[in-house]
Amino acid sequence: MRLIDYFDSSAVLHPSRIAFVQPDGSSLTYAQAQQQSGRISAALAGSGISQDGKIAVYSPNDARAFIAMLGIFRSGRIWVPLNARNTVEDNAAFMNYADVECLFYHSSFEVEAHQLRAVATNLKLIISLDDAGKLGRPLSEFCADATSAVPDIPDDPLRPCNILATGGTTGRSKGAVWTNQTWETLIANFWTSTDATGPSPVHLCVAPMTHGAGVLALMLMPRAPTNVILNKADPAVILDAIETHSVTHLYLPPTVLYALLSSPELKTKKLSSLRFFLISAAPVAPEKLRTAVAAFGPVMAQAFGQAEAPFFLTFLSPEDHKRGIGDGSDLLRSCGRPTMFSRVEIMDEGGKLLPPRSVGEIVARGNLVMKEYYKDPEATRAVSGFGWHHTGDIGFKDEDGYVYIVDRKRDMIISGGFNVFSTEVEARLLAHQCVQDCAVIGVPDEKWGEAVTAVVELKVGATATPDELIAFCRSTLGGVKTPKAIEIWPTLPRSPVGKVLKRAIRDRYWEGRSRAV
Numbered sequence: 001m002r003l004i005d006y007f008d009s010s011a012v013l014h015p016s017r018i019a020f021v022q023p024d025g026s027s028l029t030y031a032q033a034q035q036q037s038g039r040i041s042a043a044l045a046g047s048g049i050s051q052d053g054k055i056a057v058y059s060p061n062d063a064r065a066f067i068a069m070l071g072i073f074r075s076g077r078i079w080v081p082l083n084a085r086n087t088v089e090d091n092a093a094f095m096n097y098a099d100v101e102c103l104f105y106h107s108s109f110e111v112e113a114h115q116l117r118a119v120a121t122n123l124k125l126i127i128s129l130d131d132a133g134k135l136g137r138p139l140s141e142f143c144a145d146a147t148s149a150v151p152d153i154p155d156d157p158l159r160p161c162n163i164l165a166t167g168g169t170t171g172r173s174k175g176a177v178w179t180n181q182t183w184e185t186l187i188a189n190f191w192t193s194t195d196a197t198g199p200s201p202v203h204l205c206v207a208p209m210t211h212g213a214g215v216l217a218l219m220l221m222p223r224a225p226t227n228v229i230l231n232k233a234d235p236a237v238i239l240d241a242i243e244t245h246s247v248t249h250l251y252l253p254p255t256v257l258y259a260l261l262s263s264p265e266l267k268t269k270k271l272s273s274l275r276f277f278l279i280s281a282a283p284v285a286p287e288k289l290r291t292a293v294a295a296f297g298p299v300m301a302q303a304f305g306q307a308e309a310p311f312f313l314t315f316l317s318p319e320d321h322k323r324g325i326g327d328g329s330d331l332l333r334s335c336g337r338p339t340m341f342s343r344v345e346i347m348d349e350g351g352k353l354l355p356p357r358s359v360g361e362i363v364a365r366g367n368l369v370m371k372e373y374y375k376d377p378e379a380t381r382a383v384s385g386f387g388w389h390h391t392g393d394i395g396f397k398d399e400d401g402y403v404y405i406v407d408r409k410r411d412m413i414i415s416g417g418f419n420v421f422s423t424e425v426e427a428r429l430l431a432h433q434c435v436q437d438c439a440v441i442g443v444p445d446e447k448w449g450e451a452v453t454a455v456v457e458l459k460v461g462a463t464a465t466p467d468e469l470i471a472f473c474r475s476t477l478g479g480v481k482t483p484k485a486i487e488i489w490p491t492l493p494r495s496p497v498g499k500v501l502k503r504a505i506r507d508r509y510w511e512g513r514s515r516a517v
Contacts, residue, residue, distance in 0.1 A: 011031060013224065014200070014224040017224050019063075020067075033070065037071040043148075044075040045148035045149070046146055049102050052160070054077070054163065055072050055102040056103045056104070058091070060106060066229075081210035102126070106129050106130055157181040158179050161180060164310075177373070179371050187218075189311075194276060202247050204228050212253070239263060249274075252278075253417030258288060259447075276301060277296055279302050280305070280311060281418075298322050305368075309364050313344055314337055345365075346397055347386065347390075369389040414449060425473065426440045426454075435464070437457045439492060440453070441506045452483045453487070454483040455488075455489055470486055
């Protein structure tokens, strides 16, 4: 099936059901959303944007952004999500890499949109989602002038639907190409792993709709969910929304879960409507999971995936969480067992699949794996050795097939659910006149999962404070990638050939822990 077919089937069966509840309380039915996405699709058909054109959406969480996504899918063009938390430079780099021809933007990003237009080399068309933007055409005008019919795109399983950045450092990110087949497998894995009975879901979209929350919303589409949209991750607002809207489904990264667990409002709200509370993007501390199950009930679930093979490669169910708490086993340290339509194994450096309890790289096969890295066949081949997708994560499987992540092969930090490549942060620090050498690592952190941390060796005779170096990074890197802490050491540990031993530095912070991520 085409991705848009899942939405349309719900719109046909439940036209009057509420599809979206906006942050201001206004709402749209499935019939209204279907009609609006059709107008966007027809307008795109007559816009001059190529049939396989890449279209970026740049917006906070907003129903109009999601409907624009639906219009892009309906037109057969390719959605390129832009992370609202990235710097303009990062988003511009990814737009140029992905050959973006059209930009839908929200007026709250007016300044940033002007900056993007100045450097985006392929941009032909700009649309303001909320009509308040001063750049390009208002969405209502763009749709009103459409003369083309809504296109009927052939059902091609390998037709690209979107290009998703693989990391928070888009200057270095590659673009993972997802097809109709990717989405079909993702949706099938979700519904064969979770409860498909009961009333239609009420989904709280609080994580960015450009990433996890938007993906979950699309996975839920076959069951006509009502998507309640929030545009900020305030714990009190989230808990109030769960109670007010009788929310059943929710996705959050670990950092926001931890904020909920420490919120004074947690004990005052009725949360019994929750049926499925998904945590992903980074490993979760087992003690936090125990607290979460006690607070929210037996609804906690975890999934493992990445941009190249999204979300549901593995699944740790609510029943798994209940059992792990009950028997005191290590099950809460697992990311679950492979889902029905994915194969997940452990492989050594020579391509041999390993037996239970043997540590190696986590590899995957199946239609959930991306089609390719956009315009990068060499990188695609590099992660496809021995006929398997290589995740870059190190782990093992137990005798019952549960997968455990113990380390990360790639030099990447996951902080607050966002990927940060240490090399970019190191490059910025090395640009400081006082820095001789440095190493950037992720260290364990209660809030962020991993906190970006730098260890710096200064030049002989130079002086600089950690606060000065942090400010130097923040001026160009933004909040996500700027180190949360910097330590200045007299010398960094090095190998006999002079290479900084980053592993030795990391081990000082992760000592005594069962996993190093």
